[in-house]
Amino acid sequence: MTGDVLIDVQNLSIGFKGRSGKLLPVLRNIDLGVRRGETVGIVGESGSGKSTLALAMMGYLKHGLRVISGQSLFGGNDLLAMPARELQRIRGGKIALIPQNSGQSLSPNLRVGAQLAESLALHGKVAPSAFPQRVTELLQQVRLPDPAAIASRYPHELSGGQQQRVAIAMALAGDPEALLLDEPTTGLDVTTQAHILELLSDIAARYSKAMVYVSHDLGAIARVCSRVVVMYAGEIILDGGAATVLTNPGxxxxxxxxxxxxxxxxxxxxxxxxxxxxxxxxxxxxxxxxxxxxxxxxxxxxxxxxxxxxxxxxxxxxxxxxxxxxxxxxxxGKPGSASGSFGEPLVRLSNLAISYARQSLVDQLLGRKPQGVPTVDRVDIDIRQGEVVGLVGESGSGKSTILKAIAGLVAPAGGEITYDRSGALPATVEHRRPEQLRDIQLIFQNPDESLNPRHTIEQILAQPLQLYFGLSGDALRERSIGILERVRLGAHYLDRLPSQLSGGEKQRVAIARAFAAEPKLVLCDEVTSALDVSVQAAVLDLLDQLRRDSGTTYIFVSHDLAVVRALSDRVAVLYQGRLCEIGPAAAVYSRPCHPYTEALMGAVLEPEPGARPVLMAEDIMELSPPPKGCPFQRRCHRKVGPICESTTPPQQDAGAGHVIHCHMPIEDLASAQIVRTWDNAGPPHVQ
Amino acid sequence: MRAGPTTPDAIPARPSRLVAVIREMLSRPSGCIGLFLVVAHVILALLSPYFAPFDFKAMNANAILAPPDTTHWLGTDQLGRDILTRTIMGGRQAILVTAIATPLAVAWGGLLGIYLGLAGGRLDDILMRVVDAFLALPWILKMLLMIVTFGTGVGVLIPTLAFFYGIPVIRIARAATQNIVARDFVLAARARGHSRVSIMRRELFGNVLDALMVEGAMRWSWMLLAFTSLSFLGFGVSPPTPDWGLMIADSRNFMAIAPWPAFAPVIALSSLIIGINLTADALAKALGIDRAQAAVH
Structure with a gap:
């Protein structure tokens, strides 16, 4: 099926001039050929040069970069030495780029159809009279339902997954010979990502284009690519068949x-x-x-x-x-969580509801309550002393909102948060007692955002130590050093600014700041999502160690089911701010009962050759939860009937604290499960 | 690259931010020219009494509206006073008054703006509408109203200028604060239970300071223009003290026959304004602030 070499990078080195005036290489002696019909994955951690390489394949260098040696050939011509006009003809027409976050690359004030027609006109391969028909075809090619309706919409009216599909359609508009994909599914929800990847591997197989897929995610690469190139520090360190690289790399x-x-x-x-x-x-x-x-x-x-x-x-x-x-x-071996007996309940969320609806001026004047369905509703979770409870769900599932409510940053609209037998916790930070504030600490997703860029690490750690313990002078410094050592950083970090630290080190500082308060409950909000996998593993290990040492309770929020699995004793699955399923991690992961959990688990991509996601739930956008009934009613593949739309699902107990919120009888839920397939035969299983 | 591959953890010593910013400013032509003009003007204003060639009050009936020559390098005015002397001394009042009023304006406007940006709510809504209303009135009207009510003199001009020019600073500070309040480190401080004052002091102030410094530089040039305009109208400095605005007002009637008495103060004033603007621009670039985004009033 594969043909001649289309993209041929030969001994390419690219660098930038550093402050010292020396040329510092970001790519070193890259040799890589991609044939027609071949799908090559380029994988590497941040800073490995993978995106620079992909852009160089299009003849593009980011500002400040220059070629040190070598060529980037496309069909025999060096793109990096080509005049701009000629290059323009090749880009889009012969080689197209699908970027990350395509929502930002679509023009917000043009309808989707008009944007597609614009790129058709640019390439001039289709007569203008045939544009509407070609637009419909393109939208069908990327499997968007009802292409005519989609074409007449503006980008903001589409979901993230649909926007990404439009971007793919746009790249296909010029009928290019090669497609470059730069992290095309990063930032999308798991289920959406699975759908997009199925589409991409289908396009790769059907149109026999040369495809280069750049990603940090080996799971995504495994799904689409037959050949994988691993990059490290600007070099290709490994190049081989996907099966070998994913199972027994050299x-x-x-x-x-x-x-x-x-x-x-x-x-x-x-x-x-x-x-x-x-x-x-x-x-x-x-x-x-x-x-x-x-x-x-x-x-x-x-x-x-x-x-x-x-x-x-x-x-x-x-x-x-x-x-x-x-x-x-x-x-x-090394088990992450010591499941078993835990102490008394530390935090109890009972019938928690949170609403972001704002009172309008008219409502204020008339003394009316704000309208709208609450973002989070009917959430009941008990968190016991020393336990790690994982909250999983896609974006918009309300998991971070729940953490903010526990931390006192958002006032609940209903229900109660009780803490440590001291009764109901005051709604907001301003009304809480100092010891309550100290007991509950929050760690955020992105340490670039959560650490003040103007403060040294010493100043950052001093904040909780001064506030809660009134430390100063030598005692403060000594304590700071002790805390840094607990997160495996040395005293020499104290005078540094966050910008001088790597991503993993910054997150360690953020963790240190939370543990400086000697909290009983630590709320972790996607703490590893902004980190590279190898760094993520170290941070997870650190969190586990800290918990073992101090007996701290965690509520661990993540969209990544495997990460939650590694750390949690119990898992709660949320959809649109409502609980779907909660239970011991082992039970939920081995026997997901709720249709949403099932869909979520099915969509997870694992770096295994031949692992196929099971696509169940519809890839549609939900902006707000349904006002009545089950939150998952619109996307459910096991809908029982009208009862799902009218009545709140009952809580069914599957034993050992495993509770499922669904109308379907529990026996049926357990027996109807789809077994995940691990083979390579046939198209993905879509129900 | 100082750190070798064997010590990936070695990080070079932290350079002083002030030094880094000044170095960055001087690396641009706009920063070099701007800083030179501003520093030169300030030095002239401070030291001019010691090296001015003539007494600024000394009249010479033999040389009225004399063109530039070897004695009077820039000629004389209608009373035969030396233009060079009066020009290099004419910025003293303007620079002194605005150099005091600008930090005052930035201080009160900045503090209120930061507070409103953090607190939000009803107070913010109301005060910002008041700010809008103030900004809708022409500045000269407001200034004249104050002067008519309280009289002229440095004791009135400094608080008046500081008050009116602090109002647009509220907006800048509030907008800059709102960008930072949304960030997680402020949220973290709130969750820890820090008071509002503590959050303002520790988390916000350092991050808003950049924007305020650039804004302050811009305010200074606007204020200089305002002060000179008031002098021109006769509400600023009283004669015979030399002042650019006053000098322009006095000599404009003779422009047709003797342009130099008006040109000298005009060039002095514009070079200072241009210098301040170039400095502000280079400062913004060195600090990484996008001035195109900042509101201009």
Whole structure:
């Protein structure tokens, strides 16, 4: 099926001029050919140069970058040396880019149909009279329902998944020979992502285009690509068939990366990859991975290994590929959570409701209550002392809102939060007692946002220590150092600013700040979502260690089911601010009963060759929860009948605290489950 | 790159931010020219009494409206006073008054703006409408009203200028604060239970300061223009003290026969204003603030 080499990058090195005036390379000696009909995944952590490489394949260099050596050929012509006018003809017409976050790349004041027609006109391959028909065809190609209706909408009227489909249609408009995808599903919900990836692998198979798929997510790559290239510190370190790279890669870094990915079927904590990649220009004469490599020898430091062919196919940049096999790609043993007996309930959410509806002026004058369905409603969760409760759900599921309510940043509209037998917790921070404030601490998703960029680490840690313990001077400094050591950072970090730290280090500081208060309850809001996988593993390990040491209770919010699995004792699944299912993690993950949990688990992409997501729930946008009945009624694939739309689902107990909110009898729910398929045969299972 | 590959954790010492910003400003032509003009004007204003060639009051009946020559480098005015002397001393009052009024304006406008940006709610709604109403009135009307009520003199001009020019600062500070209040580190401080004052002091102030400094520089140039305009109208500095506005007003009648008495103060004033604007621009760029986004009044 694969044809001649279409994209051919030869010995390409790209760099930028550093402050010292030296040229610092971000790409080093890249050799990569992509054939027609081939789908190549480029995977790497942030800063590995994968996006720079993808853009160079289009002949584009970001501001400040320049070519040090080599060429980027497309159909035999060097794009990086081509005059701008000629390049313009090739881009879009022969090679198209599908960016991340396409919602921002669509023009907000043009209807979707008009935007597609515009790109058709630009490429001039279709007569203007045929535009409407071609637009409909394109929208059908990307499997958008009712293309005519979609074409007449504005981008903001579409969901994130639909916007991404329109962006794909736009890239297909010029009928290009090659497609570059730069993290096309990052930022989308799991179920939407699964749908988009199915579409992409279908397009790849059907139109036999050369496709380059750039992502940090090995699960997504595994779903779409037949060949995987792993990048590290601006180099290709491994290139091979997807099955080999995902199961038994020949490079120590790739093996470490695999081990650091949390997986649904495995309840233990992923293994962290210690250290961090060298900065541009910071690589010594030897191998770029030598500092973090478990099997490195003296010779690895002396000479940079070449990209050598492997017997089993593919290429690897390692002197000792045969010895790399000794590094585990799976963690075994180390259980993440010590499930079993926990203490008294620490926090109890009873019938919690939160509404963001604002009182309008008319309502204020008439003394009316704000209208609208509450964002979060009927949430009942007991969190026991020392327990980790995971809250999972897609964006808009209200999980972060619940954390804000517990932290006192949002006042509930109904229901109650009781804390530690002291009765109802005052609604907002202003009314809480100092010890209540100290007991509950919050850790945020993105440490770039949650750490004041103007404060040194010392000032950041001093905030809770001064506020809660009144420390100052030497005592303050001593305590700060002690806390830094608990998060495995040294005293020399105290004078640094957050901008001088890596992402993982910043998140450690944020964790340290929360633990400085010696809290009883720590609310973790997507704490690992902004981090690279190998760093995420280290942070998860740290959180687990801190909990073991201090007996702290966690509420752990994440959209990533595998991450929640690694850390949580109990899991609550939320949809549109309502509880769907709650129970011990082992029970919920091994036997998801609620149709939404089932859909969510089915859509998870795992870095396994041949792993196919099971697509169940419709990929539609829901802006607000339904006013009555089951929250999942509009997307449910097991809808019982009108009762789902009229009546709140009952709580059914499946034993051992596993509660399901659904109208379907529990026996039917348990028996109707779809078994996840792991083979490669046939199209994905769509119900 | 100072850190070698063997010590990936080594981080260079933190450079002083002030030094870094000034260095960055001087790396641009606008910053170089701007800072030179401003510093030169300030030095002239401070030291001019010590090296002015003539007494600014000394009249010379033999040289009335004399063109520039070797004695009077920039000529003389209608009373035969040396233009060079009067020009280099003419900025003293304007620079002194505005240099005191600008920090006052930025201080009160900035503090109120930060508070309103953080607190929000009813008070914010009401006060911002008052601010809008004030900004809708022409400034000269407001200034004249104050002067008519309280009289002229430095003791009235400084608080008046500081008051009126602090109002637009409220807006800038409030907008800058609202951008920061939405960020997680402020949310974290609120969740910890810090008081509003503590959040303003620790979390907001340092982050809004950049915007306020640039705004202050811009306010200074507007205020200089305002002060000079008042002098021009006769409400600022009283004769015979030399002042640019006054000098322009006195000599404009003779523009047709003797342009130099008017040109000298005009060039002095505009070079200072241009210098301040260039400095503000370079400062904004060095601090990474997008001035196109900031509201201008």
């Amino acid at each position: 490079h120590p870094y790739a093996r470490g990366l695999l081990a650091s990915i949390p997986r649904l079927a495995n309840p233990s904590l992923p293994l962290a990859l210690e250290g961090r990649p060298p900065p541009p220009g910071g690589v010594g004469p030897g191998c770029s991975f030598v500092e973090r490599c478990a099997i490195a020898e003296a010779a690895c430091r002396a000479e940079r290994p070449g990209l050598q062919p492997l017997l089993a196919g593919g290429r690897v940049r390692c002197r000792l590929p045969e010895r790399a096999g000794s590094i585990p790609t799976r963690r075994d």
